[in-house]
Amino acid sequence: MNPFQPLSRRQSLQRFGSGFGGLALGTLLSDAIVADQPQTTASAHFQPRANAVIQLYMHGGPSHMDLLDPKPLLNRFDGTTPPDEVADDEKRTKNLMGSPFQFRRCGESGLEFSEIQPFVSQHADDIAVIRSMFSEHRNHEQAIWMAQTGMTTEGRPTLGAWTAYGLGTENRNLPAFVALPDPGGPSVDGLRNWSSGWLPPHYQGTVFHEQGSPVLNLQPKQPRSRAIEDARARLLRQLNDRHLAQRPGELELEARIDTFELAGRMQLAATDALDLSQETEATQKMYGLDDPTTKSYGTRCLMARRLIERGVRFVSLFMAGQPWDTHTNNNEGTKKCCQRTDKPIGALMTDLKRSGLLDSTLVLWGGEFGRTPAAEQRNAKTPFGRDHHPYGFSMWMAGGGIKGGQHYGATDDFGYRAVENRTQTANLHATILQLLGMDHETLTWHHNGRDERLTDVYDARVIEELLL
């Protein structure tokens, strides 16, 4: 199935030298990065539990008490004034609003999911829900930066970029970090969702498209015949070889010649990776490719599996805009998001499990914050919504060394504030890095006179309870 022999982590270590410095060299199609030598000197790293990540980023902030965090008391006090302890301090919302969705205990473990996730909930025993996440900002962008880059300041590298920097790719013909945006439009915060910040641009997510040329400029706009294309490549090579011959020892020139060769190989590799027609009809159906509601997200989920299979380290999936931002008609909006994504995600989990990839692939589900337990109504004519809520919310993780079938931490009785095992984003990030075999304190990049890290100055703790 896989035309490329992926290097194992251990082989990579041997090939590229010892330690992270060597490993990170194997990144993004170029193992000869001359100008930007990776700086990390981490020596203490762990046995990795996962070697790849699929991030299902849920823009807008999914409503935790309608999905993963059942709140019977909230239901009981539906429509009443919230007590001071959980009253909206900005007075933007009204009375408490219970969830209309039934929660079910699923799997052997009895982990609870609301009824609008019939497919994902079938994997309850593989999923660990963190119910005690909290963020530091109430606005989307800053909270997205928190979730993706570890702080509420703009311009830092994303989790995917750090992973690419730390681990490189296992397939030299494909990038280490691939972003799969929605062809329906950009997500909120656009390309910053896969930015490498101040890390070198090799580590930024490469955008793969569902339609048309999979990677920008992979093919010419006016098609050229093989003969024409080959002659051009040959001439370029000849010009560059002559140039290099007069400048022996100029490593950058050699590296640049390589990038053209690699570009050629990427054309084959990317085209093959994204050729979904190689999948059986049953598989396509399982991902919902036959249904207009699930087709788009299902396509990206299937692409993600194929990319991970080929050694891509980090794949991020996005949806256009911010569909989970249910300020009006929360119940309908949340349900609709599930209708688009639940079946494809369930299929992805089934598929990963079937092929054994789930053991080494970490699946992350979540957004930048949750939603208020109280109702929001901007206009008397519209059905109740829920506002942004950073003080307590849920996300889930599965596969790649995660102990499934459990929930971790808790919010208070109304889902307002994380009170038990409060989980700051840095803890989550430290845990993810640890699963990938990296220490969040030693994976650093020197920038502006400072050794920067994903978890910055946070006193971060790896959440051992989540690990197998």
Add this chain to the structure above:
Amino acid sequence: MRCGFVQSKLLMTSTLLLVALCPVGVRADDEKRELTFDKDILPIFRTRCIRCHAGVEPKAGLNLTSPSSLLTGGDSGAALRIRAAEFSLLYEKISSGKMPPVGQKVTAEEKGLIRKWINEGASGVSNAAVVDRSDDVTVVEHWSFHPPVRPDVPQVVQTDRVKNPIDAFVLQQLEEHHLTMAPAADRQTLLRRATFDLTGLPPSPEDVEEFTNSIDSDRYERLIEDLLANEHYGERWGRHWLDVTGYTESAGILNEDRDLPLAWRYRDYVIRAFNSDKPYDRFLQEQIAGDELTDYWTAFESDDQLSDEVVEGIVATGFLRTAADPSRPDFKTIKNAASQYFYPTLFDTLQIVCSSTMGLTVQCARCHSHKFDAITQVDYYRMQAVFMGAYRPDAWVPQMNRRLPIASKKQKEAATKRNAEVDVNLKKLKSELAALKTTFTTRLFDDRLNGLPEQIREDVKAAFAAKAETRTKVQMYLAEKFEQTLRPKAKELDTALAEYSDYKKQTADLNAKVTAEEGRRKSFDEVRALYDLPGAITTPVLLRGDALTPGPLVEPGVISTLQTPQKFQWKAPSTEAKTTGRRLAFARWLTQPNHPLTARVMVNRIWMHHFRTGIVDTPDDFGVSGSPPSHPELLDWLASEFVRSGWSVKHMHRLILTSSTWRQRSRVSTEHRATCEQVDPENRLLWRQTMRRLEAEAVRDAFLAVSGTLNPQLFGVSQAVARQKNGEVIVPGGADQNRRSIYIKIKRLTPETLLQVFDQPTMSVNCTQRGMSTVSTQALALLNGDTITRAATAFAERVISEQSDDPVERAVLTAFGRPTTKDEHDLLTQFFETQKAQYEGETAEADRGKPESLAAAEKKARGDLCHMLMSSNEFVYLD
């Protein structure tokens, strides 16, 4: 796998707190009253917490009995953050039930009170009285904190290579290591290198021919003078400066990425400043305090109009407006907007100022002092106080409203008066127009009524005369039926009225008057400037850099460990003063001739752009954790020479470009390389020149230049970019598509793709040194990208029209700035012939052999040839 419903059974974790089952509504009278520490909070602390958290040695260092100690907090930091209960340690401990550990827990109602009190502003809590200074370092022995001393020019052995003192300093170190300089590069190499270095563009084929053949002994020096006088010089070096200022044309940081329509004036100011060789000290003074330096407010108040100097002064302050600032008027409704949005702009501004002018990384000191670091936290906030007069988080002005008109008060008042007149006149004219229309509408009604058949005429008239609600059924019918005819609406009415020549003429006259009147309206261009705001200014030290835990107040100041001959001098102005003078005092301190950093940092930056690496290879960090200079004496000599020349940047270029050091070859013999690399593998001693890849803008500009399509127009509003469906961001077609890259609008969220791929920095704060990556996305952009494909086609047409007998020769000369070699010529010619035949072979059989298809094949083949020249290493690298 089973999925069952959870019905009545609640799944509760053991430690989950069950709060009051009956939510307690807040009573109406409570709602109005502000909670206070003494009345509402202290009693709770007294009963629940005081057993441990009081007295001389309170537990964990936290004393809850005195409100002023809450911000300072205890061993774990601040106990509370003002207006942010959810993120306050105190509330976290209490709400999670961790505190108090024994005894009676805090009730739900009490928790609510504490939370409300904090979120309302924690009344009774004042700024922390002290700031932890235990890690302050007051004396640091570090080379860059002492003023440079002009060293003597050393004596060297290889005097024949000494063109100016630069060479003596470089040779001295080479000779110490028993090394030599590489030979001088050939003329074509020097021409290409110098032209790109100073203008960011390739030399034209004519330049190459003339320069190569010139026998004048001073031809090289003249070349340098010509390039320095070239107006494109400012675009090249202005771009370098814009990097360190963090210049963009979008407000950041939010997704809306709002345009900054006035930002370009500052970009043009920078280009002009470099072109005119504005003394660097003046350049900095204007950018930091142009309004104060040129006395803008006096000019505004008393002059008839603002002088060019004043306008330039306020435009220059655009330097302090580059930090991301997404603020909008509605931000005042956001809770804690100052800490979330306004302070970060101020933080970024200080970081930009200090890293660009002094090469210092100050942002670490925002949170606390570091042992070994020369910048203390208090110094950081003293410097912040310099900018606090303008950037006032407590009285924030949204970014789009921070602008000044290019007009004096008199002009503004005259304009207001004039515009008021215009308004009056327009109102009058418009009412005349309306009256005219009414008159003729009535006439139209009558005329058309008269056109109706006589038998119904009176009935229709009566129907329209009657009020709508009193009409009979018949009248309603008639009114509806003839409404269109008798009372046409909108466009139809206008068309009908236009039939009356009187009406037509009179309205035309009136409309002409309206246009004339509108033309009298006065407005002024505006400047995105920084200027002080009215009102009292306070600058608290922010404990842990957190605006929600303010500490003691500080006055303006600078980094106290820097050994400047002249101290920072500032006196608070009178309360009526329009501006505080803080920034001007700072600018004067910064630009004093013997400032330890200002000149060194700038000459180092100039050096870096000519040699790829600076004498200090951490251009943004001259501090304790930065690298030491490779040539400390040379750096000091250059710095003192810079000041002596009147801070002339062009003088520095002249010195560097005429030195033997810069003129060395980068291609050296294997022997020379082997010898030198043994001692100095990184070429820090400068035993040769270093190969350099062109920066993003130079790559794109060179494509346009060789293709002959470059639009050389300087200055003005930036070219918009557009995102295509495939995600590529391009400059859309049109006359200005091919302007230089510095004029492409820089949007934080939609950077132009080709530039981005070639490492144009993504501005989050600023960029003090660009990365230079070598990645496959660049290869793809070159092989298949839009810009290069278009340019290659134009390039091919250009070479055939300029040199039809030998287009290959012309193409190489244009692309590489050198004549072609024999076997290279053969290679390219052969490629052209094969490719042409292939294209011809691929044409439809019916068209094959026809002159037009032959011509098309030739054109494509030549396009391919040019395209590959432009993609080659020789094109994008400088020897």
